[in-house]
Amino acid sequence: MISLTSPVRTRAHDWPAGAKIAGLCVASVVLFAAPSVAVQTMAACGVLVLYALPGRAFFVHGLLRLWPLWPFVAVLILWHLAIAAPREGAVIVLRMLSAVGLANLVTMTTTLAAMMDVVNRLLRPFARLGVNLRAIELAAAMVIRFTPVLAQKGGALALSWRARSRRLAGWRVIVPFLVLALDDAEHVAEALRARGGFEGDGQR
Amino acid sequence: MNTERNVAQIALFTALIAALGLIPQLTLAFGVPITAQSLGVMLCGTVLGARRGCYAALLFVGLVALGLPLLAGGRGGLGLFTAPTAGFLIGFPAAALVTGLMTERLGSMSIGWAAGIAAALGGILVLYIFGIGGLALVLGRSVPEAALLVTAFIPGDIIKAVLAGLITAALYRARPHAVMSRG
Numbered sequence: 001m002i003s004l005t006s007p008v009r010t011r012a013h014d015w016p017a018g019a020k021i022a023g024l025c026v027a028s029v030v031l032f033a034a035p036s037v038a039v040q041t042m043a044a045c046g047v048l049v050l051y052a053l054p055g056r057a058f059f060v061h062g063l064l065r066l067w068p069l070w071p072f073v074a075v076l077i078l079w080h081l082a083i084a085a086p087r088e089g090a091v092i093v094l095r096m097l098s099a100v101g102l103a104n105l106v107t108m109t110t111t112l113a114a115m116m117d118v119v120n121r122l123l124r125p126f127a128r129l130g131v132n133l134r135a136i137e138l139a140a141a142m143v144i145r146f147t148p149v150l151a152q153k154g155g156a157l158a159l160s161w162r163a164r165s166r167r168l169a170g171w172r173v174i175v176p177f178l179v180l181a182l183d184d185a186e187h188v189a190e191a192l193r194a195r196g197g198f199e200g201d202g203q204r
Numbered sequence: 205m206n207t208e209r210n211v212a213q214i215a216l217f218t219a220l221i222a223a224l225g226l227i228p229q230l231t232l233a234f235g236v237p238i239t240a241q242s243l244g245v246m247l248c249g250t251v252l253g254a255r256r257g258c259y260a261a262l263l264f265v266g267l268v269a270l271g272l273p274l275l276a277g278g279r280g281g282l283g284l285f286t287a288p289t290a291g292f293l294i295g296f297p298a299a300a301l302v303t304g305l306m307t308e309r310l311g312s313m314s315i316g317w318a319a320g321i322a323a324a325l326g327g328i329l330v331l332y333i334f335g336i337g338g339l340a341l342v343l344g345r346s347v348p349e350a351a352l353l354v355t356a357f358i359p360g361d362i363i364k365a366v367l368a369g370l371i372t373a374a375l376y377r378a379r380p381h382a383v384m385s386r387g
Contacts, residue, residue, distance in 0.1 A: 004271045004281045021282075028286055065283065072288045075353065076343060092344040099286035099342075107271040107281030115270040135211045139263055140270075142215035143222070147274065150216070150223035171367045174240065175374045178220070178247065182382045185216040189209040198207040 003112045006061065010054040012109035017118045020106045027102055031095050037087050040094040047101040058108075065104050066097060073097075116140070135198060142188065153180055210256060213384075217248050217260040218267070225276035241276050242361065245296050246327035246368040249303025250319035251375060253385040261300035265293055291338020295331045302326035307372075307385040315376045315386060320369025327368065328361045 012020070031043060051062040073093055080089025120133065127133050154177050161169035192198075221244035245264075248257035264274060273280040275293075284293055303326030310318035332354065339350035376383045 004273055024282065068277075068279065069287065072343065088344070096286075096288065096342055100283040103286045104281055104283035107283060110271065112271060119266070119270065132207070135207060136263075139211050139215040139218070140267060142212070143218045143263060143267055143274075144272065146216060146219035147222040147226070150219050151226040154223050171240075171243075171371065174224075174243070174247075174367075174371050175378065177223075178251065178371065178375050179378050179382070181216045181220045182213070182251075182379060185209070185212040188216070189206075189212040192208040192212065198211070 004107050005111050006054075006058055006108040008054050008058040008061075010058065010109050012105075013111070015109075017110045017114035018121070020110060021118060024102055024106050028099050031099050034095075035091060037090050037094075040091050040098070043098045044094045044101075047098045047105070050105060051101070062101070062104065062108065065108075066101060069096065069100060132198065138192075146184070150177075150181060150184075153177070213252060214256055214260045214263060217244075217252055217257070218263045220244055221248065221260070221264050222274040225274070226278075240364075242292075242296075242299075242327060242331065243364045243368060245300050245331075246303055246323035246364065247371065249300040249305075249326050250307045250323060250368055250372040250385055251383055252300075252304065253308060254301050254304030256384065257304040258297050258301040261296040265296050268293065286342070288339050288342040289335070290342065292331060292335035294338065295334025298334060299326045299331040302330045303368075304385055311386065314373070315383065316369045316373030318369075319372035319385075320366055323365040323368035324362065327365055328358070331361075332358075 031040070034040060034043075051059050073096075076089055076093050076096075080086055080092075116137075120137075123131060123133055123136065154173075157173050157177055157180070158169040161173050221241060224240040224244040245261050248260045251257070252260060268274050268280045269282060269285060271281045275284065284290060303322045306322030306325050307318050310321060313321075332351075336347060336350045336354060339345065339353060340347050343350060343353075345353075372383060376386065380386075
């Protein structure tokens with residue numbers, strides 16, 4: 001599966017993932033606590049500079065990922081023009097764009113493996129409380145493996161529906177899709193069990 | 205004892221939520237221009253039950269946060285958690301939990317009705333409480349103003365709750381043991 005990490009290699013790719021996430025948390029809190037237009041404008045410009053540093057491809061790709069926010073930007077602008085509070089509107093729009101932009105930046109410069117490491121470290125204290133880390137890891141890996149498989153099988157179901165009917169496959173096709181997923185789960189569970197499963201995990 | 209089966213079912217349902225967002229042919233009936241992804245969350249609760257359903261939704265949200273493009277349209281990453289719609293995503297596990305709990309509690313009702321009502325309570329009421337909260341926070345609006353923004357999506361979600369009931373009932377006929385909310 002394609003992850004959302006940017007193929008354009010940046011210096012931030014080498015920074016520790018934990019530090020980037022902690023920084024993002026701090027930055028988000030600060031952004032939401034700062035009510036002044038000047039601060040928000042500076043922050044937004046700062047984010048733009050960060051996107052521009054790794055080069056044109058990274059910049060364009062990064063900004064395109066902010067595009068889904070346009071309906072919110074439009075609603076906020078219209079709203080604040082209507083109630084004649086443009087400054088407040090500017091603060092909210094800039095804050096939203098910077099917060100999402102920064103968070104995307106962390107995702108774009110951090111590999112899935114590095115993220116997994118952070119999660120593992122965060123969850124480790126809970127292992128003593130009975131949280132099965134190996135099960136979580138395995139489940140995550142299985143989702144990555146099975147999402148394209150299920151998408152393909154679901155697509156095939158929809159296609160075979162169309163071969164038999166002139167109408168589009170609607171919700172009805174979800175029933176065989178669910179049956180298929182549950183049967184797959186049964187096979188996977190058997191396969192896991194056959195390979196030793198989670199037995200003895202309690203001792204480790 | 206059944207850890208393997210639980211893990212496999214949770215993982216497969218997480219993959220199912222993702223797959224429902226990836227298959228373009230699976231746009232819902234009546235020309236509803238929305239994905240089946242939140243339907244997937246409802247089904248987690250009605251089929252897997254409260255506990256496993258919640259875990260599946262939690263795994264889904266976690267993997268999205270890690271940067272996997274599992275949301276409809278291939279979206280993912282931490283940006284979604286600071287976006288205006290973050291509440292809807294963060295609310296997925298709670299929605300699946302409440303849907304599962306309600307399906308289990310309404311055990312005396314026929315499975316279709318129980319699942320439909322549970323899906324409406326968990327997948328609409330609970331999910332919208334989270335979603336509207338997030339919108340109000342990020343957009344700096346009051347809660348009623350934020351609620352106004354999403355009213356257009358409620359009819360589509362009611363259709364999805366009805367479908368969750370119909371699908372769960374059909375699944376109960378096909379694989380009675382698979383509907384674990386009716387253990």
